[in-house]
Amino acid sequence: MTYPPISEQLDDVETAREEGRRKMDWARQHMPILTALREEFEEHKPFEGQRVAMAMHVEAKTANLAETIADGGAEVAITGCNPLSTHDDVSAALDAHENVTSYAKRGVDDEEYYEAIEAVIAHEPTVTVDDGGDLVLRIHERHEDLIDGIIGGCEETTTGVHRLRAMDADGALDYPVFAVNDTPMKRLFDNVHGTGESSLANIAMTTNLSFAGKTVVVAGYGDCGRGVAKKASGQNAHVVVTEVDSRRALEAHMEGYEVLPMNEAAKKGDVFITTTGNRDVITAEDFEEMQDGVLLANAGHFDIEVNLDDLSDLATEVREVRDGVREYEMEDGRRLNVLAEGRLVNLAGPLALGHPVEVMDQSFGVQAVCVRELVAADTGGLGDRIAERIRERLGRSNTLAPAGSRNYEAGVHEVPDALDREVARIKLEAEGIAIDDLTDVQREYMDDWQHGT
CATH class of the missing domain: 3.40.50.1480 (Adenosylhomocysteinase-like)
Structure with a gap:
């Protein structure tokens, strides 16, 4: 059929x-x-x-x-x-x-x-x-x-x-x-501003919680991670970045963010947002370190960045505590909350736009x-x-x-x-914005390698 x-x-x-x-x-x-x-x-x-x-x-x-x-x-x-x-x-x-x-x-x-x-x-x-x-x-x-x-x-x-x-x-x-x-028109705007704004907006709408005063852990500091970190910082959160690329980690450090391995960040975070496009970014060893009540959200593409199989294995009980929020209760009573089933939080949540x-x-x-x-x-x-x-x-x-x-x-x-x-x-x-064009003299200067001091 x-x-x-x-x-x-x-x-x-x-x-x-x-x-x-x-x-x-x-x-x-x-x-x-x-x-x-x-x-x-x-x-x-x-x-x-x-x-x-x-x-x-x-x-x-x-x-x-x-x-x-x-x-x-x-x-x-x-x-x-x-x-x-x-x-x-x-x-x-x-x-x-x-x-x-x-x-x-x-x-x-x-x-x-x-x-x-x-x-x-x-x-x-x-x-x-x-x-x-x-x-x-x-x-x-x-x-x-x-x-x-x-x-x-x-x-x-x-x-x-x-x-x-x-x-x-x-x-x-x-x-x-x-x-x-x-392309610059996609990467510099969609990935940075689009992902940053929409991810945080949908987390806030889904949970009715504020970012101010919280520690937000951003996994990955590519264009999407940079946008999430920037917007979270703008909402008065303390931002921690995790990375596997030394240059991006250094960039995040120079932008003023704390940079840690995920297992260390797991001890400090209130909200975790993955933006890597990879799998198993947050796993069992990280869940074991997390505080009660953390929020786990994915802003990458597929639902494999937060390892939900590991989380299910650790949980003694799983329940829906709010539309778009699934709570996993650990053996010691800690509760870890997964948003939008681990799928794209800015598109898969119940209020996502x-x-x-x-x-x-x-x-x-x-x-x-x-x-x-x-x-x-x-x-x-x-x-x-x-x-x-x-x-x-x-x-x-x-x-x-x-x-x-x-x-x-x-x-x-x-x-x-x-x-x-x-x-x-x-x-x-x-x-209604006008910009300048290069003059013929400027264009000639830029194209001529023989011009010097």
Whole structure:
């Protein structure tokens, strides 16, 4: 039996669609980048004939990205990339779009999760847009016959890029994928401000507790960890950072944070937030050192950063003490509280809304122009009007080579800098902010290595 779209799984689909559309419309009002791109895509239909498969966190902001691509002429099939991050009403509203089929549903088990991914793949995509790499991996494992028809893909998050780079290093990635996560417009805003703000906001809403005066342990000091640490410090918490990378540990130290191994930090922390993208960051030996009442939250991608098997083995009793809070009571009476089942706390909690709208507008703007770039490179060019608009945005010194001259081989690719700058220019324009351009003399000076003292 074919896995059904969300509209065939809900009892009152019309009410769900109305509520979902309301959420999407609110988000769209605050997404000027996607709004500008959607207007161009609606007029010129750059994705006509393309089939775009998406595995993302299906909520209002993501839905606007899906509709932006669909309004550009693509057939879009979408499902969730996390069993607890989908908003069913938004999924239903998205499924009502004539060019979109949504299979995303909240609370599915592992079997249903992969059935939905299979349903998306059954649309035989020409482009993939992924968050975490599950979609790309499934295609390579079970649908190699489709790979020749795939132009390329885009990967949204740190964990997904890590997985794809590992595939690429092993020679196992058979089509080009843009590392959207690694662009400045994604990394410097989404990872730092988005993860930092949304993680702390959802912990606070789920627990109704303050960070002020508490010790917050942040595992990992990459862009996401840096954002969490910065925002927690701004809410008057004492921040401890744990790291495995010497340079990042030194950076955290120089930023004024206490740096400790996790087993030492476990003795001091009130709140633990993992941001590593790795597994077994907090394990049995750490749980044994923790104080009564600690909060354990994950802001990485998968639910393996906090080792819940170890915690279950140590616990004498497990109970739900609050929506989104599972309490594990130890033999000595200490209670350790896991938020959002160890999944992404900013997206999987009962009140979670993900990153702020303005932040995701930037990230999804990069996604949209990357899909446009893949299609343009494959078909040999952009429409003249779109190309001229891009040139206007980029200014004289930041132009893309003609689309037909760009070729992306199988593997992970950095997003062309001009695309990232285009998205930044759209945002500045929307904010009414003007910046300087280099003069010809300045450009000549920067390009001439013979200039000296």
